[in-house]
Structures are given as structure tokens and as C-alpha cells.
Amino acid sequence: MSRGKAASALDLPRPDSLHTGKQQGAYEALRAAILTRQLPAGSRLPSTRSLAERWQVSRGTLEAAFERLHSEGYVQRVAGSGTRVCAVIPEQFIAAALPHPKPRREVQVDRPQTGVQSHVPFVARRPDASLFDLKTWARCISRGLLAVGPGALEAAHPAGLPELRAQIAEYLRSHRGMHCEADEVIVTTGIRHALDLIARTLLTPGDIACVEDPGYPPARRLFALAGAQVQAIAVTAEGLETAQLPERARLAYVTPAHQAPLGMTLSVSRRLALLDWASRADAWVVEDDYDSEYNYNSAPLAALKSLDGGDRVIYCGSFNKNLFPGLRVGFMVVPTALRRPLMRTLQLTGHSVGVTDQLGLIEFLGSGAFVRHLRASRQAYQARRDTLLECLGGRWAVSGQQAGLHFVLWLPAGVAEEDFCTRAAAVGLTLQGLGKFCVNARLPPAVIIGYTALTLAQIRFHGRVLTQLLMVA
Amino acid sequence: MSRGKAASALDLPRPDSLHTGKQQGAYEALRAAILTRQLPAGSRLPSTRSLAERWQVSRGTLEAAFERLHSEGYVQRVAGSGTRVCAVIPEQFIAAALPHPKPRREVQVDRPQTGVQSHVPFVARRPDASLFDLKTWARCISRGLLAVGPGALEAAHPAGLPELRAQIAEYLRSHRGMHCEADEVIVTTGIRHALDLIARTLLTPGDIACVEDPGYPPARRLFALAGAQVQAIAVTAEGLETAQLPERARLAYVTPAHQAPLGMTLSVSRRLALLDWASRADAWVVEDDYDSEYNYNSAPLAALKSLDGGDRVIYCGSFNKNLFPGLRVGFMVVPTALRRPLMRTLQLTGHSVGVTDQLGLIEFLGSGAFVRHLRASRQAYQARRDTLLECLGGRWAVSGQQAGLHFVLWLPAGVAEEDFCTRAAAVGLTLQGLGKFCVNARLPPAVIIGYTALTLAQIRFHGRVLTQLLMVA
Numbered sequence: 001m002s003r004g005k006a007a008s009a010l011d012l013p014r015p016d017s018l019h020t021g022k023q024q025g026a027y028e029a030l031r032a033a034i035l036t037r038q039l040p041a042g043s044r045l046p047s048t049r050s051l052a053e054r055w056q057v058s059r060g061t062l063e064a065a066f067e068r069l070h071s072e073g074y075v076q077r078v079a080g081s082g083t084r085v086c087a088v089i090p091e092q093f094i095a096a097a098l099p100h101p102k103p104r105r106e107v108q109v110d111r112p113q114t115g116v117q118s119h120v121p122f123v124a125r126r127p128d129a130s131l132f133d134l135k136t137w138a139r140c141i142s143r144g145l146l147a148v149g150p151g152a153l154e155a156a157h158p159a160g161l162p163e164l165r166a167q168i169a170e171y172l173r174s175h176r177g178m179h180c181e182a183d184e185v186i187v188t189t190g191i192r193h194a195l196d197l198i199a200r201t202l203l204t205p206g207d208i209a210c211v212e213d214p215g216y217p218p219a220r221r222l223f224a225l226a227g228a229q230v231q232a233i234a235v236t237a238e239g240l241e242t243a244q245l246p247e248r249a250r251l252a253y254v255t256p257a258h259q260a261p262l263g264m265t266l267s268v269s270r271r272l273a274l275l276d277w278a279s280r281a282d283a284w285v286v287e288d289d290y291d292s293e294y295n296y297n298s299a300p301l302a303a304l305k306s307l308d309g310g311d312r313v314i315y316c317g318s319f320n321k322n323l324f325p326g327l328r329v330g331f332m333v334v335p336t337a338l339r340r341p342l343m344r345t346l347q348l349t350g351h352s353v354g355v356t357d358q359l360g361l362i363e364f365l366g367s368g369a370f371v372r373h374l375r376a377s378r379q380a381y382q383a384r385r386d387t388l389l390e391c392l393g394g395r396w397a398v399s400g401q402q403a404g405l406h407f408v409l410w411l412p413a414g415v416a417e418e419d420f421c422t423r424a425a426a427v428g429l430t431l432q433g434l435g436k437f438c439v440n441a442r443l444p445p446a447v448i449i450g451y452t453a454l455t456l457a458q459i460r461f462h463g464r465v466l467t468q469l470l471m472v473a
Numbered sequence: 474m475s476r477g478k479a480a481s482a483l484d485l486p487r488p489d490s491l492h493t494g495k496q497q498g499a500y501e502a503l504r505a506a507i508l509t510r511q512l513p514a515g516s517r518l519p520s521t522r523s524l525a526e527r528w529q530v531s532r533g534t535l536e537a538a539f540e541r542l543h544s545e546g547y548v549q550r551v552a553g554s555g556t557r558v559c560a561v562i563p564e565q566f567i568a569a570a571l572p573h574p575k576p577r578r579e580v581q582v583d584r585p586q587t588g589v590q591s592h593v594p595f596v597a598r599r600p601d602a603s604l605f606d607l608k609t610w611a612r613c614i615s616r617g618l619l620a621v622g623p624g625a626l627e628a629a630h631p632a633g634l635p636e637l638r639a640q641i642a643e644y645l646r647s648h649r650g651m652h653c654e655a656d657e658v659i660v661t662t663g664i665r666h667a668l669d670l671i672a673r674t675l676l677t678p679g680d681i682a683c684v685e686d687p688g689y690p691p692a693r694r695l696f697a698l699a700g701a702q703v704q705a706i707a708v709t710a711e712g713l714e715t716a717q718l719p720e721r722a723r724l725a726y727v728t729p730a731h732q733a734p735l736g737m738t739l740s741v742s743r744r745l746a747l748l749d750w751a752s753r754a755d756a757w758v759v760e761d762d763y764d765s766e767y768n769y770n771s772a773p774l775a776a777l778k779s780l781d782g783g784d785r786v787i788y789c790g791s792f793n794k795n796l797f798p799g800l801r802v803g804f805m806v807v808p809t810a811l812r813r814p815l816m817r818t819l820q821l822t823g824h825s826v827g828v829t830d831q832l833g834l835i836e837f838l839g840s841g842a843f844v845r846h847l848r849a850s851r852q853a854y855q856a857r858r859d860t861l862l863e864c865l866g867g868r869w870a871v872s873g874q875q876a877g878l879h880f881v882l883w884l885p886a887g888v889a890e891e892d893f894c895t896r897a898a899a900v901g902l903t904l905q906g907l908g909k910f911c912v913n914a915r916l917p918p919a920v921i922i923g924y925t926a927l928t929l930a931q932i933r934f935h936g937r938v939l940t941q942l943l944m945v946a
Contacts, residue, residue, distance in 0.1 A: 129623040129624070129626035129627055130623035132623065132626060134618050134619060134626075135619065137618060138614065138615040138618045139615075141611065141614050141615070141618075141829065142611040142612075142615055145610060145611040146607060146608065146611060148607075149603075150601075150602040150603035151602070153602035153605060153797035153798065153799045153800075154602055154797070154799055189823060189824050189827075190823050191823070192821070192822060192823025192824075193822070193824055196823065200698075218823075221821055222821065225673075225821070324623075324626035325626065325627050326625065326627055326827060326828035326829075327626075327827050327828070327829070328825055328826065328827035328828075329827065348691060348695065348698070349665060349666070349669045349695070350662060350663050350664070350665025350666050350669065350691075351662050351665075351669075351824045352662070352801055353801060353827075354662075354799060354800050354801035354802065354826075354827065354830050355800070356614065356799075356800070356829060356830050356833065357827050360829065
């Protein structure tokens with residue numbers, strides 16, 4: 001098959017959708033064809049019409065599978081020229097694909113709640129702390145504290161204990177495809193701390209800082225606090241519209257794994273374009289990877305930082321979302337040139353992380369408890385997401401549901417976001433309108449739906465309420 | 474005895490110096506006379522000459538006792554008009570005087586060092602983390618974690634867990650004479666975090682921020698980082714020269730308990746003058762109380778904040794000096810008007826303290842382990858200070874040795890600080906010249922001596938080295 005010519009539907013093996021559902025089956029068959037080079041880089045995919053006939057599935061099913069391949073960076077869709085396999089596909093730069101978790105609905109992943117369950121439906125970015133095993137954590141801290149001498153209690157490592165930085169680097173190598181060393185890691189109290197340090201170190205009044213629009217509001221506010229001129233860059237289906245980046249800027253802040261809040265994955269071609277821009281503009285790229293551990297349908301793309309040959313990406317991660325919000329430990333992986341200036345700001349402002357938590361985390365990561373917890377919470381969150389999507393019954397459009405701690409629910413045309421949120425609040429639902437995340441973007445009405453902190457029973461109950469609200473909207 | 478007339482030496486009971494030494498005896502007799510109103514407020518003390526004859530002690534001994542009463546705020550000394558009892562004496566506003574610890578030299582307070590003892594003589598502001606009982610700490614954390622439900626792991630309390638804030642308020646009431654409630658407490662990562670929050674919340678470019686000269690350099694740098702115009706105010710024997718404060722300023726930063734680095738206590742009259750100024754200038758007073766737990770010769774003065782009727786003082790304390798430096802937990806007590814703006818900055822910048830340490834501290838404070846640890850470390854530090862002063866043999870002038878984690882050693886006239894520090898470094902001593910703390914102040918040459926992190930054996934060894942250096946200086 002020559003490059004550029006559409007593959008014949010006859011060449012592709014028929015998907016096995018017996019166990020997985022038609023859409024999943026179509027997706028897997030196409031992805032397998034891309035991975036095995038049956039559909040090589042640059043080649044055009046068959047039309048949905050021809051595949052629909054051949055595979056005996058609806059065009060809608062195929063459309064959804066194509067969309068997913070697109071959002072994950074396997075294919076590009078250009079109006080009028082069909083769908084083509086991307087030049088660089090995810091597997092070419094992913095280091096260690098996670099095993100594909102089968103959807104699970106076992107009730108035991110939702111442990112009975114002790115104490116008051118104070119989670120409000122459907123606030124976003126809220127992990128479920130009750131999935132975190134406090135006994136294991138207490139044991140890790142005791143072991144960590146008693147294994148060290150009093151020397152470890154001194155604050156001689158403002159960047160974090162070397163052993164913890166080594167563990168974090170190892171995790172990022174094996175799970176996020178990054179080639180990083182302990183020396184590049186700086187332990188922070190979380191994403192905001194990292195953004196604040198970056199802003200105070202790199203931005204001087206008048207500097208241009210680019211953010212996604214819609215995007216994470218605290219990033220805008222922290223850059224503005226440092227005196228920067230914040231420039232909002234539109235987000236399309238492939239993520240940040242890199243073509244809109246200005247010729248000169250000091251930095252661009254992105255959420256490549258699961259755009260906050262729209263939820264798409266930054267495509268591979270946009271990733272490469274972003275790094276090109278940073279190099280040309282002599283700018284820094286700030287990668288916020290806060291919920292990358294939660295990919296429900298496929299292996300996650302490796303971090304943007306893993307493509308960063310020019311050492312322009314400042315990577316920011318956090319344990320506050322995947323362990324528990326009250327932990328207050330995160331990390332950055334920083335370009336060599338920025339390590340010293342960032343450390344100067346960190347030391348002057350004195351916000352280093354306590355050694356007690358650091359010693360506990362060394363044990364928690366080193367013993368494998370961390371990866372086990374990630375797996376268990378990923379399964380629990382997937383079941384919750386599936387339950388909520390089932391409640392919605394496919395009658396309303398959602399997006400960004402393939403990963404992360406939230407998805408976007410598009411409201412029926414003409415519904416005002418604020419009115420809808422007010423009516424939702426009256427029946428106990430705390431929703432955030434998409435508009436709260438927008439600077440200049442004018443998007444159809446939508447709300448952000450967080451489901452990860454709720455039990456299946458809560459999701460079913462409040463999901464019904466949400467559905468009723470949508471029906472009368 | 475009428476106000477203003479010198480008390481006759483005959484009226485005062487002769488000191489009992491059998492067990493305490495002559496200077497301590499003279500000090501205690503005079504202090505008792507003040508406390509019992511035998512020497513009422515405003516009255517003049519007998520001259521050192523008349524007392525020396527009556528009590529059969531040298532005038533030098535009495536001079537030292539007078540100086541100490543002066544530094545502790547009992548008396549004022551005015552050239553040409555003698556020494557008078559202050560209008561407000563410490564006991565009138567101290568809530569709970571600590572029991573006067575008898576000097577102790579038991580070896581067991583210096584526990585054998587496990588692991589590498591990495592402390593460098595004589596770096597200042599370094600507590601001895603080996604005095605901290607890791608087993609107790611690990612037990613407190615386990616208890617704290619297992620006593621709570623997962624709800625406590627949420628970050629719903631950016632100001633700190635209510636129970637910890639209540640414990641801190643209780644400690645400050647009983648030990649620092651402050652009348653504060655849990656709602657006024659904000660948990661921080663330490664003094665620098667507090668100063669950074671204050672600077673970012675209160676200072677806008679061009680605002681005047683007053684600091685002590687000499688003073689704590691990070692305070693100057695953090696205020697300057699926020700764009701403030703930093704104004705250095707001279708320090709005299711009574712502490713900050715309040716008369717030099719400008720008519721308009723946004724805030725003044727002070728270290729009333731043990732001036733950093735000179736070590737005197739801010740006198741009661743200066744405290745009142747400072748609060749008057751803050752009220753007139755509509756300014757805030759930032760009280761850094763970081764080493765107030767270490768008073769070796771007398772009960773400490775209550776915190777400046779305890780006198781703060783006008784709610785103008787932002788009080789900053791820390792557990793990083795009295796527990797261990799790697800802990801990273803401190804606290805502020807803030808005026809009602811500042812709570813919301815400070816919390817807004819704290820929440821945006823995301824530097825709140827992790828709940829693990831907070832839960833451990835609730836147990837540690839609540840069980841009495843904290844006060845026991847303070848007592849034990851105070852005794853250990855006092856023995857170390859006494860040993861070092863003994864090494865110096867009274868041949869060189871020191872000041873600020875009555876409290877805190879360091880004292881000032883005045884160099885022989887004509888010795889250049891930097892040369893002396895260079896020579897000290899060559900024989901393994903890391904000294905800081907007083908000049909590093911000065912902005913405009915021109916003071917005689919001196920170095921800052923920290924002794925708290927060293928064992929008695931290390932102090933004896935390095936103390937001899939220091940003495941030899943001084944002898945050849």
C-alpha cells in the first residue's frame with residue numbers, strides 16, 4: 001500500500017467485538033493495524049462508509065473509534081482529505097505502556113466509607129482519599145523515620161531527600177517515558193508551588209506567559225501575580241493551538257496528558273510543534289501532568305518532557321491527586337539551566353517539604369505500594385466513570401472522558417451555563433461552568449463533571465438527578 | 474520611698490549568693506525587690522558604689538546584674554540620671570513564667586551521636602536534631618493518622634487542622650502570654666513562609682518596610698522581592714530604635730525576644746513605643762519569635778503580641794528550630810483584618826502544610842511530649858552555652874548569651890571580621906561576621922557563635938581552637 005493512498009477496507013482484519021463492544025473492537029483493530037504498520041505513517045485510513053459495510057457496524061461506531069484514535073495521537077483528521085496515520089505514533093516514544101485495564105465493576109473497589117463522606121457531587125479534581133490505606137502510610141513513615149539517624153532531620157536538602165528524588169526519577173522513567181535523573185528533580189508541595197516558583201524565578205513584569213484557553217485558572221493568576229502579561233492561546237481538538245503562539249514569550253503552560261478542563265490529549269504533531277516553538281522563541285514549556293496516571297481506555301502517551309531534546313520543558317507532577325489532597329508533596333523535573341535559579345527562589349522563600357513525608361514516600365514508592373495504589377484507584381475511578389456515563393445513557397455529549405479525574409458534559413444548545421449551575425446547586429450538585437475556565441474562548445455551554453471522589457451509589461443517585469436536570473433544561 | 478528618689482542600699486536585703494554565684498545573687502535580690510514593690514515602678518536603684526559596699530561585692534558584679542535587669546526590661550538606664558525601675562515590668566504582662574531551670578551539666582543530655590555528626594562549629598540558628606526523639610514522633614504520627622478517618626486527608630483546611638491550631642493557641646497562651654484563639658492561627662512551613670506571605674499580601678512596590686539593622690537578611694530580601702523599599706532601623710541596647718521609625722511605613726519587622734543577631738531583648742518601653750508607632754502610622758508589626766523558648770537565666774518576656782491591644786502585630790513562630798529543621802512547620806497569629814487577605818495568598822500559592830505532620834503535632838503537643846522536649850533541649854543548650862563561655866574564660870566580650878541559639882562574640886579592637894573568619898575557616902570553624910547582618914550599621918568587629926548543635930566534647934575542642942585564634946588575633 002503506497003503512502004497517501006487510502007487503505008482498502010478489505011485489507012484490514014475484522015475486529016473482534018464479542019467481548020469488548022463494537023466501538024472498542026473497531027478502535028483496537030485499527031490501532032493494531034497502525035502498530036503493525038499495516039497502516040503505515042502517513043497512510044490514509046479507509047472511509048467510515050467502506051469500513052462500516054465491510055465490518056457490519058454503524059458509521060457512528062466507526063466515527064467514535066476514529067475520534068478516539070485522533071485524540072490519542074494515532075491519526076490526524078483534516079477536513080476534505082480524510083484521516084491519516086500520524087508521522088510519529090504514541091508507541092514510538094512511550095517507554096513502558098501500562099497494561100490495558102479491563103473495565104471492572106466489582107463493588108469492593110468502593111470500600112465502605114468510615115466517617116462522614118463529605119464529597120460534593122460533581123466537583124472536579126477531587127481524588128478519593130478513602131482509597132488510600134492509612135495503615136500502610138503510617139507504617140511507611142515509621143519505617144522511614146526509624147531507619148534514619150538524626151542527620152536526616154536536618155534541612156540540608158532543600159530540593160528534597162536524594163533517595164526520594166531517585167525514586168521519583170525512576171517512576172517517571174518507567175511510567176512516563178522520561179529519561180531523568182535524581183539531580184533534575186525538585187520536590188515541591190504540589191503543582192501550584194511549582195508554578196509559583198517558576199513564575200517568581202522566570203517572569204519579570206511585562207514578560208509574556210502563554211496559557212491554554214480554556215485552562216487552569218490558578219496558572220493564569222500565578223503568572224499575573226509575578227507581573228507577566230498572560231496570553232490566552234486557543235485549544236482545539238488536538239490541544240493547544242501551537243500555531244497561535246507568539247514569536248516571543250517567556251513560557252507556555254500546557255496540560256498535555258488531559259487538557260484542563262477539556263480533556264483531550266495534546267497530539268504528537270502539536271507536541272513537536274510546541275517544542276520547536278520553544279526552541280525558536282527561546283521560551284520554556286511548563287508541562288502540568290497532574291492526572292496522567294488515570295487513563296482508562298489505553299496506555300497513556302509518554303510525557304511531553306520525554307520528547308524534550310532541547311531541555312526546554314519544566315515538568316510538574318504531584319502526589320496530592322493520586323495519593324491524597326492533604327499530603328502536599330509534588331515534584332518538578334527541571335532543565336539543567338534552571339536548577340540553580342529555581343533553587344535560589346525555593347531557599348529564599350523557605351517552602352521546602354518536611355522530611356517526615358519524604359521519608360514515608362521513599363518507603364511507599366520503594367515498596368511497590370504506590371504502583372499498587374495507582375492501579376486500584378484507576379480501577380475504582382474507571383468503574384465510577386463508567387457508572388456515570390451509563391446514567392447519562394449516551395443522550396448527552398461528553399468529552400475528555402478517556403482519562404483523568406473529570407470530563408466535560410456539553411449542555412443542550414441554548415442552555416445558559418450559570419442558570420444550569422444555579423438549578424443544579426438547588427438540588428445538591430456543585431457544577432462548574434466551562435466559562436469559568438475561559439479567557440477569550442467562546443465555547444458551547446458545558447459543565448465540568450468530577451466523579452472520582454464519589455461512591456457508585458452516590459454516582460447513581462446524583463447521576464439520575466443530573467439526568468433529570470438535563471431533560472428539563 | 475518616694476518615686477524618683479534612689480533607694481537606700483540599706484533597705485535592700487543582702488543577696489544569697491552561696492549557691493548561685495555573686496552576680497546571679499545580686500540579680501535575683503534586685504529582681505525580687507522590684508517584684509515585691511520594695512523598688513516600685515519609676516524608683517531609682519541605689520548606685521553600684523553604695524550597693525557594692527553594703528553587699529561586699531565588686532562594682533563589676535553589680536554592673537553585670539544591672540545590665541541583665543536592663544536587658545530583660547526591668548530597669549531603664551539613662552546616662553546621668555541613674556537606673557530606674559521600668560513603668561511596666563515583665564511580670565505585669567507575662568502569663569505563665571517558666572520555672573527557672575537550674576544550670577545542669579549532666580552528660581546524659583548529650584546523647585551519644587548515632588550516624589555522622591555533621592554539625593559545623595559554630596554555625597548559628599542550628600538546633601540539635603539528635604535531641605529529638607524519633608520514636609516518639611513516629612508513634613505520634615501513627616496515632617494521629619489512625620485516629621482519623623479519610624476525611625482528614627482532604628485539604629479542606631488550608632489554614633491548618635483546627636485541632637492543631639487550637640493546640641498552638643493554647644501553647645502560646647500558657648508559654649508566651651498571648652491571648653489568642655485557634656481562628657487567629659495560620660499554620661505555615663516556617664518563618665520564611667510567613668514573611669513571604671506577609672510580603673506578598675501587604676507590600677506593593679514602593680511601600681516602606683522597616684527592618685532591624687543589624688538584622689535577619691532573609692527578611693530584607695523577601696520584602697525587597699515584593700517590591701518594597703526596605704528601611705534599616707538602628708538597634709541599640711534596648712533593641713530596635715523606635716524613635717527612628719518613619720512617620721509612614723507599611724510594616725516593621727522585629728525580633729523582640731532575642732534580637733537577631735545581637736541578642737538583646739526589646740525593652741518594655743520600646744515595645745510600647747513600637748505599638749504606638751504602628752497605631753499612629755497605620756502600620757503592621759511583624760514579630761519573629763523564632764528562638765524565644767530558650768531563656769537560660771530568667772523567665773522570658775511575654776511575646777510583644779501579648780501587649781497588642783490594637784491588633785497590629787502579626788506573630789510568627791516555628792517548630793523548625795525547637796523540634797528539628799527538616800520538619801517545616803511554623804505558624805502565625807494574625808490580626809483579624811489580615812486573616813482573609815493572607816489566606817487568599819496562601820490558597821493561591823498552594824504552600825499549605827501536609828496533614829501527616831499536622832496530625833503528628835496534634836499528638837505531640839497534646840501528650841506533653843513537646844513541653845518535655847523543650848525543657849530537655851533548653852537544659853542541654855544551657856550546658857553547651859555554659860561550657861563554651863567557660864572555654865572563653867571571660868576574656869572576650871560576648872553579648873546576647875542570655876537566650877536563644879547563638880551569641881555575639883566581640884573581636885579584639887582592630888581585628889577585621891573577614892580576615893578572622895577566613896583564618897577560622899582554615900581551622901574548621903565556620904563563623905559569620907556581624908557585618909553580614911548590617912545594612913548601614915557600623916559596629917565593632919564581631920562574629921556570631923552558634924553552639925546548640927554541638928556536643929560538649931565538640932564545644933570544648935573547638936572552643937579551645939577559637940580561644941587560640943582570639944589570642945593571636
